[in-house]
Amino acid sequence: MSRALKRLPIPGHRLPTVPPLPPPPLTLPESPLSLSELTPTSSITQTQIIQLTTLFKTHLKENPTSFSPNELVHFMKTRLRHHPTLSHLDFYLFRYTTTLDSFRHDHSTFEYMARSLVYSHRLDSLHSLLKFIAANPCPCADGIFSCPKIEAIFRVSIGAFCRSGKFGNALFAFDTMKRLIDGKPDAALYNIVIHGFFKFGKLDKGVEFYGRMIRDMVNPDVVTFNTLISGYCRSNKFALALDVFREMKEKGCLPNVVSFNTLLKGFFQDGKTEEAIGMAHEMIDFGCKFSCATCEILIDGLCRQEKIVEASDLIIDFLRKGVLPRGFDYLMLIEKLCKEGNAGRAFELVDEMWGQGYAPSLFSFTTLIEGLCGVGKSDESVKLVRKMLKENIVPDSVTFNSLLSHLCDSRQTVEANKLRLLASQKGLHQDGMMYRILISGYSKEGRREEGEALVNEMLDRGFVPDIATYNRLMGGLAKAK
Structure with a gap:
């Protein structure tokens, strides 16, 4: 251990009545680096340095005169990293230990220190x-x-x-690494730099670095080509993206689902709907499996062109070809069809998709039920809810009340009550609103006895309405023939 560390008072030592002169401050031994380069961005007080030294010596109490890189990393991980006031001094300690004759850093301390500086965004210190x-x-x-x-x-x-x-700094690090490693860098390192340039809109720089990759005789991989394709598409240079796609296949690099998805999105952005659909079919011929993102890109692109029915037809076509991914949620398509007043087509879509094992999500069911009721297709709504209940899928009370209201308005209160009883057996949460809707429906249809029986059931279950609501319900039943 350095003489500077030995000058510090031993932790727990009791001072005499008349204190001696304070020990010399902990200073860095002579080195070619300046103090400012050794100091992190936040200020370091002499008190913090003494606390750090004491903590470090306490950690190494079994062998305070020497320590290994693993012991230094262990100290930083277990003690210094979580310290409320000293955690930012890890780089200071790292640089201080470089001045000790008995210590030499290795890759364990290098790696820990690099990750610590990255995660805490101290990039100036990382460069050092x-x-x-x-x-x-x-x-x-x-x-x-x-x-x-x-x-x-x-x-x-x-x-x-x-x-x-x-x-x-990135290019400096890349060039430095090239000199230190054996052989050529991995393609992933070139991809990181290319993607970084594209992310910040530096398309020319990214393409230039790709050229360097080729000159360095490093074979680009699928990630490299996907990054280039994405960069060109974001810069509205779709023709160049297609050139990269062709170059990709010429060099024997097989496109993956990301490659096709990027081009599909580019086609739609360029207004080339037919080409996008053709690319989707080429994807099938190529043997590349669809992802959920693929389907969402197709649906979104066609719907933006007001081709919602065409989108549903395309999804059905892909369903029959067996290329749709499991877990695909077609809520977006159901929403678009219902919004356009074409809930009947949405019902047909759900019926066929569900029959092939692609059950809709609960949100999709809710959207479709409301859409069918909105266009007066209550029979299809009932059919859908009965099928849901058969599969133990129970709609929420708000959606169910909306369906009951539409059924009662179309003088189908008896059917509505049967549906309520069936749903309650499957776990439907009943509320007072549900009873009030059905009682009002019976009143409109002149079914006084059924209405009164439902009032008694409502009261027995503890759903007691206020006096005004109760009088209105009973008054309606009194007028029923």
């Missing part, structure tokens, strides 16, 4: 760390081979710089 790693190789790289952990350390650092738009 990478320069230190380049000048002080890991001990396991003393032979002819480099440290196998170096590429992973630089990968997370390059990603952090690219996400923050610090491309100067």
Whole structure:
């Protein structure tokens, strides 16, 4: 341990009555780095330095004169990381230990420190760390081979710089890593930089870095091509995106579902609806499976062109071809059809999809029931609810009350009450509104006895209305023939 650490008072030592002169402050030994480079962005007080030193010495009480990189990492993970006032001093401690003759950092301390700086967004310190790693190789790289952990350390650092738009630092890190590792960088590292450029609208820079990838004789993978396709589509250069797609196949890289989805979205953005549908069929011929995102892109693109029925026909066609993904929720299509007043077509869609094992979500059922009632198709609503109850799918009370109200308005109160009794057996939560709707329906149809029986049931179940509501219900029944 450094002489500076030994000057500090031993933790728990009782001071004499007349205190001696205070110990010299903890200072950094002479080094080529300035104090400002060793200090994190937030200020460091002398008290914090003493607290950090005391905490560190306490952690190493069994062997305070020397410690290993693993012990340093363990201290940072278990003690320093969660300390309320000293956690931001981890990089200070890291740089301080570099000045100790008995200590040498390795890839474990490099990796922990890099991830800590990335997660806390201290990118200026991260840049300094990478320069230190380049000048002080890991001990396991003393032979002819480099440290196998170096590429992973630089990968997370390059990603952090690219996400923050610090491309100067990202390129410095990339070039430094190339000099340190054995062989060529992985394609994923080039992809990180290309994606970073595209994310910040630097299309030319991203394409230029792709050219560098080719010159470095690194084979692009499917992620590389998908990134290029997406970048061109976002920049409204769809023709170039198609060129990349063709280049992708020429180089023997098989497109995946992301490739096709990106192009589908690009076709729709470019107003080329027929080409988009053709691309979907090409996707089937290619043997690439649809994802839920694929179906959503097709539905959304066609609906934006006011081709809602065509969208439902296309989904049915894909259903019959067996290419729709399991778990696909076609709520968007049901909503669009019902909004256009075509709830009958939505009912047909649900009926066929459900018959093939694609059960709608509860939200889809609710939307369809309300849509059918809105266009006067109460019979289809009842049929749908009965099928739902058979599958133990119970609608919520608001949706059910809406259906009962429509049935009663069309003088089908008897059918409405039968449906209520069936749903209650399946767990429907009944409320006072449900009874009031049915009693009013019986009154309008002149069914006084059924209405009075329902009033008694309502009261027995504890649904006691206020006096005005009760008088209105009983008055309606009194007028019933």
